[in-house]
Amino acid sequence: MSNLKVVLTTGDIDGIGFEVTAKALHKLGPQKGVQFFLWRSENASAKYLKMLDQKFTRIVVDSLEEGLKVEGPYLVDIASENSPAEWVEVTAKACFKKQVHAMATAPLSKTSIKEAGFKDLGHTDILKRISKTKHVHMGFAGDKFNVVLATGHLPVSKVSKHLSFSAVAEAVLHANQLRENLAIADRKKPIAVLGLNPHAGEDGLIGQEELLIFPNLRSFAKEHGIPIEGPLVPDAAFFPVNWKKYSVYVALYHDQGLIPFKMIHGQDSGVHISLGIPFVRTSVDHGTAKDIFGKNTANANSMTDAIRWAIKLARQH
Template identity: 60%
Template sequence: MLKIAITSGDSDGIGLEIAEKALLKMGPQKGAHFLIWRSASSFPRNLKKLDKKFKLVSFASPLKALNYLLSAEMKANQLVEIVSEESPALWVQQTAVWCQQKQLHGMVTGPLSKTEIYRAGLQDMGHTDILKRISRSQKVHMGFLGNKFNVVLNTAHIPLSKVSTSMNVVDLLSGIEAANALRKMLPVAQQKKPIGVLGLNPHAGEEGLIGIEEREFVTKALNEAAKAKIPVLGPLVPDAAFLEENWKKYSVYLALYHDQGLIPFKAIHGQKSGVHVSLGIPFVRTSVDHGTAKDIFGKNKAIANSMIDAIQACLRLAKSSIK
């Protein structure tokens, strides 16, 4: 039986709303039990509706909740809930520890702000840094699965001014390997397509006229990847790579920095689809591909599609990981 935890993110964001809506639509899943974290200060809108599909079992103690989830008392239609006074950032940290200890098979995270992480006293810049620290993983990349195209980010939350100076062949190869790992998670037909590696500069450097990074690093990394029999193409011209006619050409796009990949991904997929997958950690973590949307908090306007996709992807990947 798969054990999956859901952290609902900032208490004044839409995380709990979309988690409730997702669970309400999905209902109990065969072969899986869920645990969900929420703030003690939250007022869940859909709890009464959820009661029609799940029997909620609430705990204030995270350890007692986990023990119940793992016990023979846990039934197929039950949903374990942790009503917590702690910061949502600490929920992520604790859940990652449980996953690292193999107490859980996977985790799904709702949107968490950098401000909330800071308030919790953590030095991490986001979910990825928390997971990297807990799992002691050296190379962790952010991957995004969409119904139009898929993206992996070579760098995450670093200033744009540092992207070029942080670039080297070894790091680019790490990003290509992460993209290749995501490629292997896709349906067989998509797996057969190459990874499209973006250039850094306009026009992919125009043969060195608009920057040397493509010539110095990108092309060399592509050659090394080809030697390792990883299917790659590039460097692609960044402003043309994401045109609709190119979506079906590649299994995954490797973007060289955060916004290069996420601006087109979020512009196309929005909140209607899209799953964030952490690549390079020893357990399954998926997430929504959008932020806290605090401007619509409490208005029952949030779209739960990305959370549904994230939960379904976590179930699929967790099942595959224990075969």
């Protein structure tokens, strides 16, 4: 195939997105068979532009549409006056139309999205709207273990009512998509599905959710040829001895999966992958970190991972 077109959005202008993206590209350098497109503010730091120029020949344009006309081994630098939320929307539309092959995103605050006039609550809602996809799950790939969240940004008080057999089954299907993109040895390992309640419900003594979900879930997984184990006791599931037993953990709510994932991986590794949309989108697994904007102290490892995974998944897509 011709060069993969991978688009990078750098998120909030007053966050660390452009810094970590420039550092990640500098670390990776040009990639064989890949053309990068970089969205950034017109007022982006000259220091990081010079960093990019050490590794890439940069062509500056003011829109993705103009950038797609550029041919050759260039970094297409989109210096835009538009909102960072619009960068994501335009890129998602290009991905959906197969004009580009993948997108990797730096942190974008919900405030920035709202200020752009969007009703979406985050990246995922923008992607769902553009692709007309109903079920999208957040996946997180790390050096130690991988996690998929069965529910997303829900208040804890609403988690239980949103958990049904069908909701968890959909998450298992998407966890299996992630499993199939792991190293060969990891693809052979089962998916671990956590319980919701302490002690995974103790056979109904501490909550009924596990009894309502798991009997049908086991039948569903067997029918689809997906190896699963569960419900795992949540407070013991992430012991290091378990990391190599499972391909992916399915956590039933946001913090159940992301507290252990971020505690173990910190800023040294980890990438967020959107599962269920009909194109490739990866992202950092951290926020905008506006408190360190301009200090040149941001760790770019997660963005580096996000770019690597975007290329890997685009080649397999």
